[in-house]
Amino acid sequence: VQHYILVVQATDGGIPALSSTVTVYCNVVDLNDNAPIFEAGPHAADIVENTTIGTSILSVTAQDLDSGDNGRVIYAVAGGDENGDFGVAPNGTLFTRKLLDREQKPLYNLILSATDSPLPPALPLSSTVQVTVVLLDVNDMSPEFISPTKISIIENAPSNTVVMAIKAVDRDEGRNGYVEYSLEDTTLPFTVGPVDGLLRVSGSLDRELRSNYTLEVTAKDRGEPPRSSSITVTVTVLDENDNSPVFDPRQYSATVAENASIGASVLQVGALIVLLAFSVSWNCLEQNQFFN
Template identity: 30%
Template sequence: MAAINHNQKSSKLLNCTQSRIFIIAFFLRMEMNFMFSDLSLAHLTFYLLISRYQLDGEVGNKFTIHPLTGEIVTAGRLDREEQSSYQLVVTVTDTGEITASATVFVTVTDINDNQPQFEIPSYLVTIPENAMAGTLVTVTRAVDLDEGLNAENYYSIESGDTSLFAIDHTSGTVTVSQNLSDQTGEFIIQVGVSSGPGSEVMYDLTTVHVTFQFTVQANYPSFSVSGRTQISLVENQPPGEIQIINANSPKVGTSGDITFHFAGGNEANFFSLNSQTGNLATQLTLDHEVQQSFHLWIEARDGDTPPLSSFIDIIIDVVDQNDNAPVFEEESYHSNVTEGGSSGQEVIQVTAVDLDSGSNSRIRYSLSTHADAFNIDIDSGTITTRREFDREMISRYELVVEAEDYGSPAQATSVVVTIDVDDVNDNPMYTTENFEGIVEENVAPEQ
């Protein structure tokens, strides 16, 4: 053991979706045999020139290690919503008091163990008796503590008059589905939200009480534009003003003072709205590849008691820029051709993808090398032969294939395709290296 350095250290980030991970730190080897999840046990087995094992770091009451075998097991239930990762330090000391250590980063993967919950158990809403189709009723919102697909909420109207109301399945926005005329009474609709894939769906319900208010329509705030507003913004632009939302009230004094508010669609806080001026702006950079559009609801509220409100919805389309180059599905490609084969034979197909949209995502393929020996289809990326091959002349070709998009300016990337020429028995084999013969002089040709 004298040849081993003291206090040797290593670290490893364990992606717990992997079923088997190895760490080698000089004379320390760690093997991860099982995958962590919220409810599963995990075993980390250490093999080394043995002595004593000790576990430190964010251990708490969640992990223990066997002092002789080095086996780490979970000692308590792991909950990603409480703590999503742990940093453990394993130290081993041999009989000569020489030590080595390894840092183990453990990530707890999510399971769908939390149901979505509405922020409000019931909604009380008042809308005009003559509300037009598309008028905002309310925005129901549920929160799910899980992540990824387990936290994607789907909203639906479970009961009530679905002929009068509609709901956006993604945002939970409830709107009037048809033009109303002197509508009276109270309507109750039940909204449900579900999350999680397949049979793992979790569920919650809320109630929306809608009362139709008799009032002179002219008393409501009115926007300078009516109906839905469509705005296009190019992605990757720095945050800044989009437009000014204008509304006014027929009321005088403070009762006619208008303030502006988000009524829905800005849960991720991509946008800001000045409550006094109506200045709508982006406060985060928009990325078309992350989200292609936003549906915002803006409320104009007067200063009366109780206040009257009007709503307008704005669709913001995020316009794609050619900010992604094509990416080949493989880091490199390899195939074979047989020497002596005819031209036009298919060799291999290469494929690249581009995360952009429209013409920015269309790809054309070309050969940068050996275009005299091979063709490539500009659209499909299929490589074919242009002639016969002789392995005894050239046994391997290194093709450089370029994938270029149709954006402006275009972006391109390349990949190497190795093509080996397989041998066929097209050369005679001689049994001796030297041959002797006798030819008489003055013999006529071809005799």
């Protein structure tokens, strides 16, 4: 009630009694003594990630029993939104201000405030409410390979021998992040486990016939639509009976004086010392048979 109209009557004690009336207009000035109060919760909503900027999520309402500016409510996001991902419209509708990424942050616990707007020097009063926003996954991540792309296997390895474990990770959730593996060329003597990614030998490997294989491996998720990515794995077939030492580097060079004596040390290759076997003359230096 803001206005009272009172009719006041004064009557004397005489006989007959005389009286008169006066009308009193009474305005009650509002004090800001009520804070805005939110309707009871819980307040929660699910939205898909990557939703358009400005998408409405839910609405909150706070009632303020005061009148005028004392009851005029302004809404704001007061907590839980460090990156400024959300805003609240004057009517209390929560909306997105940015593209939201479930892989970065799947859930927000927001604090919304409602504050009234009394004229100074009166102080505003406010209250808060918690709003939970859960992001639903969209298949926006492709599988990413984390396994090596080069591997070797001994020739004659029996069928079913595990060559390596191929691994790809997909940061999406559920089916969107469930990865299955396959080989592009199924005629090669290898298979890959669709679920475990184990690359196995499935035929004979003969280094003399073929010393390396290039396998294109695809990892595909089960999203709708699915996303996939591929890598190339090089498999080198090693010679089973090759016991000869491997020099590193493959080539060595040394300079020998023309008048070096037979038996002079030329250079050392690992544990092997190369000695001069014949005398050297300048015009024969390009041949190799002087050394043993």
